[in-house]
Amino acid sequence: MSSKNNVKKYTEMSKDELKQELVSLKKEYERYQAMEMTLDMSRGKPCKEQLDLSMGMMDVLSSDSDLACEDGTDCRNYGVLTGIDEAKELLSDMMENNPDNIIIFGNSSLNVMYDCISRSFTHGVMGNTPWCKLDKVKWLCPAPGYDRHFAITEYFGIEMITVPMSPEGPDMDMIEKLVSEDESIKGIWCVPKYSNPQGYSYSDVTVRRFANLKPAAHDFRIYWDNAYGIHHLYDKEQDYLIEILAECKKAGNPDLVYKFASTSKITFPGSGIAAMATSPNNMEDIVKQMNFQTIGHDKVNQLRHVRYFKDIHGMVEHMKKQADILRPKFEAVENIFEENLGGLGIGQWTNPKGGYFISFDSLPGCAKSIVAYCKKAGVKLTGAGSTYPYHKDPTDSNIRIAPTYPSLADLKTAATLFTLCVKYVSAEKLLSTMN
Amino acid sequence: MSSKNNVKKYTEMSKDELKQELVSLKKEYERYQAMEMTLDMSRGKPCKEQLDLSMGMMDVLSSDSDLACEDGTDCRNYGVLTGIDEAKELLSDMMENNPDNIIIFGNSSLNVMYDCISRSFTHGVMGNTPWCKLDKVKWLCPAPGYDRHFAITEYFGIEMITVPMSPEGPDMDMIEKLVSEDESIKGIWCVPKYSNPQGYSYSDVTVRRFANLKPAAHDFRIYWDNAYGIHHLYDKEQDYLIEILAECKKAGNPDLVYKFASTSKITFPGSGIAAMATSPNNMEDIVKQMNFQTIGHDKVNQLRHVRYFKDIHGMVEHMKKQADILRPKFEAVENIFEENLGGLGIGQWTNPKGGYFISFDSLPGCAKSIVAYCKKAGVKLTGAGSTYPYHKDPTDSNIRIAPTYPSLADLKTAATLFTLCVKYVSAEKLLSTMN
Numbered sequence: 001m002s003s004k005n006n007v008k009k010y011t012e013m014s015k016d017e018l019k020q021e022l023v024s025l026k027k028e029y030e031r032y033q034a035m036e037m038t039l040d041m042s043r044g045k046p047c048k049e050q051l052d053l054s055m056g057m058m059d060v061l062s063s064d065s066d067l068a069c070e071d072g073t074d075c076r077n078y079g080v081l082t083g084i085d086e087a088k089e090l091l092s093d094m095m096e097n098n099p100d101n102i103i104i105f106g107n108s109s110l111n112v113m114y115d116c117i118s119r120s121f122t123h124g125v126m127g128n129t130p131w132c133k134l135d136k137v138k139w140l141c142p143a144p145g146y147d148r149h150f151a152i153t154e155y156f157g158i159e160m161i162t163v164p165m166s167p168e169g170p171d172m173d174m175i176e177k178l179v180s181e182d183e184s185i186k187g188i189w190c191v192p193k194y195s196n197p198q199g200y201s202y203s204d205v206t207v208r209r210f211a212n213l214k215p216a217a218h219d220f221r222i223y224w225d226n227a228y229g230i231h232h233l234y235d236k237e238q239d240y241l242i243e244i245l246a247e248c249k250k251a252g253n254p255d256l257v258y259k260f261a262s263t264s265k266i267t268f269p270g271s272g273i274a275a276m277a278t279s280p281n282n283m284e285d286i287v288k289q290m291n292f293q294t295i296g297h298d299k300v301n302q303l304r305h306v307r308y309f310k311d312i313h314g315m316v317e318h319m320k321k322q323a324d325i326l327r328p329k330f331e332a333v334e335n336i337f338e339e340n341l342g343g344l345g346i347g348q349w350t351n352p353k354g355g356y357f358i359s360f361d362s363l364p365g366c367a368k369s370i371v372a373y374c375k376k377a378g379v380k381l382t383g384a385g386s387t388y389p390y391h392k393d394p395t396d397s398n399i400r401i402a403p404t405y406p407s408l409a410d411l412k413t414a415a416t417l418f419t420l421c422v423k424y425v426s427a428e429k430l431l432s433t434m435n
Numbered sequence: 436m437s438s439k440n441n442v443k444k445y446t447e448m449s450k451d452e453l454k455q456e457l458v459s460l461k462k463e464y465e466r467y468q469a470m471e472m473t474l475d476m477s478r479g480k481p482c483k484e485q486l487d488l489s490m491g492m493m494d495v496l497s498s499d500s501d502l503a504c505e506d507g508t509d510c511r512n513y514g515v516l517t518g519i520d521e522a523k524e525l526l527s528d529m530m531e532n533n534p535d536n537i538i539i540f541g542n543s544s545l546n547v548m549y550d551c552i553s554r555s556f557t558h559g560v561m562g563n564t565p566w567c568k569l570d571k572v573k574w575l576c577p578a579p580g581y582d583r584h585f586a587i588t589e590y591f592g593i594e595m596i597t598v599p600m601s602p603e604g605p606d607m608d609m610i611e612k613l614v615s616e617d618e619s620i621k622g623i624w625c626v627p628k629y630s631n632p633q634g635y636s637y638s639d640v641t642v643r644r645f646a647n648l649k650p651a652a653h654d655f656r657i658y659w660d661n662a663y664g665i666h667h668l669y670d671k672e673q674d675y676l677i678e679i680l681a682e683c684k685k686a687g688n689p690d691l692v693y694k695f696a697s698t699s700k701i702t703f704p705g706s707g708i709a710a711m712a713t714s715p716n717n718m719e720d721i722v723k724q725m726n727f728q729t730i731g732h733d734k735v736n737q738l739r740h741v742r743y744f745k746d747i748h749g750m751v752e753h754m755k756k757q758a759d760i761l762r763p764k765f766e767a768v769e770n771i772f773e774e775n776l777g778g779l780g781i782g783q784w785t786n787p788k789g790g791y792f793i794s795f796d797s798l799p800g801c802a803k804s805i806v807a808y809c810k811k812a813g814v815k816l817t818g819a820g821s822t823y824p825y826h827k828d829p830t831d832s833n834i835r836i837a838p839t840y841p842s843l844a845d846l847k848t849a850a851t852l853f854t855l856c857v858k859y860v861s862a863e864k865l866l867s868t869m870n
Binding site: 043045046048051054055056058059061062063065067074075076077078079106107108110111114115118119121122123130132133148151152155156264268269270271289291292293294295296297298299300301 | 478480483486490491493496497498502509510511512513541542545546549550553554556557558567568583586587590591703704705706724726727728729730732733736
């Protein structure tokens, strides 16, 4: 972060300057406390205006509709375990995969990931030993990452190994070494595009190195959670991610990846459809289990999505409208951060081109305190540490900012408060180390 | 089965009489084969007319609707893990339980049961040892019973023990003895009302004996699948089942039962909502896990159901319309069976007052052959043996008849063919034992 002309870096301030700064920051903070705000910025939830965009979906099926698929299947009745053909087609275009490689599930891709791990524990992966029979199962966790991913592996008692992230993706040297040497490493969490929380997209080199991994464990799988595949903020400046299944096939590693996606942040979270793309071998393995778990997922909702969007173009146009709502929010936060923190040397943040989050890194040892100060003034953020396995951020510096849910006005207030807390906590921290 | 005046029991026929009978039956069978029917009576699927009854549900939510709950929650967004209050209220009335004891899930109660067993394997029940760490897990299976239940326990490698059924319910002497002696018995499958396939409803005594079980295993649970709780065929003649959770509480056994239900055979199978009723302790145990598995189920669909039915009275009226469609089908089958098989001493069947099935018992050793003959003439039935654990009917005599899906005309043809095949196979069987 280069310093601006009119500001002095906190790190270059004298003790007295810092003390003076603290006095004025404290006054300012008290002014915010007096506002008695209650703002929740802790989760990546769409805002009301985004949800309103999908209300037309409530009209596409009516009592006059024929709820039959193109092949004649009555969507109202039992059956069709892996999803109706037209939903596979729509989701396969969204995921850039062949419809034959797609399974349509229920309303939650997180649930599908959980189930994949649960199935691996009880029945194993493609004939390999069920993980519940192993002494140790380990998992690679690029971090900062998605707290709900880490929560699943923690719940199953899997030992999580943190892998550092960079703007190109996770540290592939470390990953290649670890998976080739340690047979107990069975998987890795990836949010490859507009990653949660940094908004990074894996480079072509990173994706190809993933596809060419040589894991010691035959049942090692990459959990490729492409949650934000078409969730761009800008029309022209978009990240591009090369398609992992195709790369795996080319690399002679066709079964290496489970790829997940859903319409949760396209239509209605909780009332969307989730999908998985994977190799024929993996599909056979998974469908075998699904046969015991359910008779089928909600086909009427699958049909509703297809009739609403018609095809991928409908979906892309829809996402442009969402971007128009979200872009000003991301830009507002970034502008306020730049305005209030630029050049102070006390924080760095990402400026993602898509996804749901901005990642902020404070000076070491400040994140927990910043989140606590925000909370005391009525703004709830994602808990500091949440972006790391076991909620343990080794440097206590990463904070996930979720700009989507609040109104633009509230967001600006919250972002300003946040920068104030960053300054206050940083000044205190720097002072405390001076003696 | 008492013999009618004008028929002679097959079991009392001479060799020559049986041979003569076979000749005429064969001719008749060939006539059916020539019809080249293709009828699927293998599953308990609602028919088109039943599904049409719920089409109004497609109109209750539109783009003009407020998709907020009574408490203000926006059903379109993330959250509300255990279901919206109004859905709990509707389903609790349907299940005769307190809304506080209800969890609303996704579209499939079978999936909930699968997940309960899977969770018990990976994480155990209320702090008990996870079943995957045990050498042996056993399960009681009242039979004939529901094939998909048995399939789940078989998939998990659970040793299934068959318990005989009677019109009062399963053999409680056997159950009481087994569960009190064997700690490795962890559960039992029950369809307590209009059971699958017999249509039996457990007597008050049976339910109370269940509630008073003293299992050796602390983590023994009754899987009480009340799939047909309000699925009566008649307005006045209805079976009544006493409520198991209340009985368990009275008996000092509050945590003994997981009770399941869904709207699959009320609205649209696959697009309904599933629910579980259980004790606060069990709920806490289950919700702890759900937190990792999903952010929440489809609240819009929950709201759709509530707005459509309004309350339990709406649901009950709706089920009367379904009964009007199904009653003639059940009666047609029962009449044809009586007409063609009554007094012949070669088969018995149930005459249920609700549910989805009629159970037929042939002479020992005939069921597989009867199903095969039906299939060769174009009528697919549930595989013989399917109603028993491991698909092994010890006497090869039980066949599940599913009268709901075919049209009345098709059903009559199929039922007549079925009786013909029963007669043919029985005559052959009796002859073969004569020398």
